[in-house]
Amino acid sequence: MTRNEILEKVTGIFRDVFDDDSIVITDETVAADIEDWDSLTHITLISEIEDGFNCKFSMKDVLGMKNVGEMLDILEKV
């Protein structure tokens, strides 16, 4: 998958998790940019992305991602 394809798929998951079809994400998007992105929704997001990409994040990934770009970096390596 190219980074753009990954971004597209992740955007879909974001929209599903936050139940908001207008969400647009970029490499720079951080939790503070999305209203409902708290620690709990973060867990949901992680679970859904793991499901969607059939991968498992490490604990460090889960706690360490600073923005969407870092999330995509990890997914690129899957």
Place this chain on the structure above:
Amino acid sequence: MTEYSFLKLKKEHKKALAAQPDFKMFLMGDCATQHLATSISGYFATNNVIVDLTDADYDLIDAQILDDNSELYSKAPDFVVIFMCTEKLEDAFLRCSDKQSFAENMYEKIIGYWNRINSNIKTNIIQFLFTENDNKVFGNYALKTSESFLFQVKKLNYLLSLGCQKTKNAFLLDLNSIQASFGQNHFKDDKLYYAAKMPITTEALPEVAKNVFDIVSAVKGKFKKCIICDLDNTLWGGVIGDDGLNGIQIGELGVGHAFEDLQKWLKSLKERGIILCVCSKNNENIAKEPFEKHPEMILKLDDFSIFVANWEDKASNIQYIQQTLNIGMDSIVFLDDNPFERNLVRNIIPQVTVPELPEDPSLYLGYLKSLNLFETASFSESDKSRTEQYQSEMKRINSEKNFGSYDDYLISLEMVAEVHPFDEFQTPRIAQLTQRSNQFNLRTVRCTEKDIADYAANPQYITRYFMLRDKFGDHGLISVLLMKKENEHTLFIENWLMSCRVLKRGMEEYIINTIVSIAKEHGIDLIIGEYIPTPKNAMVADIYAKHGFKRIDNNRFMLSVDDYSPEKTYIK
């Protein structure tokens, strides 16, 4: 297993927030319970029940229960749910010095919670049992010593089971069984526990929520009371009317074993108070034969409260059973291997639970168990004799049947038939049908593939086969018609047979309409039909008489083409 995902439940939960709640629930845990709360609320909402759910703050069980002025007591909920996770239990176990008494001490603590709650408010308690996760400190030796965590957690679950039997309003949710059916790697994800103190994955939460729902429903009096079973290919393999007593599959050999186990399971349900009934498209004496004569049948006639075997549509028969038993439609489960019958019942009586049985009979039982349909909040001696009670009730009552909406259902099926002369492509299936059909078979003329090809080539014969499909799928080739031109004025129906699967859908009418229009095309004005009785085809003895033919003698019938007005059918 529930079909709902966590995200779906989350959406339902959000939608339900504005609605008027039906009852109050209070959830507390020694771990993060927010996602569990969302799942529970969402699961109730998908079932149109709105729960006002308070999710207590993290790890405040002691404070909520011990403080008389706590949020728990001021809310006075109808249900209190307590979730203590095994991870925290193991922490406590590792800290304690008297490992051998760990389970007993923990049990005293939890029973103390229940008693304390009960002395403060009138409620029901749902306590999650612990997942029995071995810490592998002792390996397989763990259960040989009471010093191991696994031994103590199993003992604690056992003690709670005993304690629960003494505390009427306390109910256990067997989290360990749920984990077992998911597999530990799907049920928990250590990373989630370390990062967010979540001991259950979002994958497994909907199933946990479903079980909370099941318990609450049972406590509130909504539970299943009755199973109505089809017979052929549901309780045994094969078709009794076609295959005969020796041909059906039941017993320890091969596929029969799966049906035997299903019957054993149904018998256990009957013994715990679930009413069993039969609803089968069959002649009654044929349908009862296996129960009376087959040595390997587990279920016997006296296990059933009502036995309905006829050729009416199943929705009407279920309505009849329901009225006779005088129970709610929503307390009925209907088991049938045939998707048509299932869809019919779902359409006409949506309150009835109709499990979507897998195609493979060996999967029936596992699938049915996974649905957890028979939750109950009580069990008493009188449950065991319920069947006898209904059987005697049965002798008094005789309800009127109701056929109201069957036509509407047939219309909704959007049935389309195809009619063709015999062709090479379908010859094997046509021959097979003439050999296999016993019940809807007017003259029981058995044919080989060569016979079929000969008829097709013989100008004296008019041949047709019929295919049927509806919006749920294709039934394939379901009827065969063989007609002989006796002379230029007379057509003799040499054979007519049909698969019983499509009975009572207007196919009979459609075929007779077709016969008449074929006769007209050939300038024929008299049609003769004959019924040759066999031990199995009594169901079609009167078919000609019912559809406008005049009786010539005992088994021969005639129809003057000009006198015929087409019969009503919803098949296009």
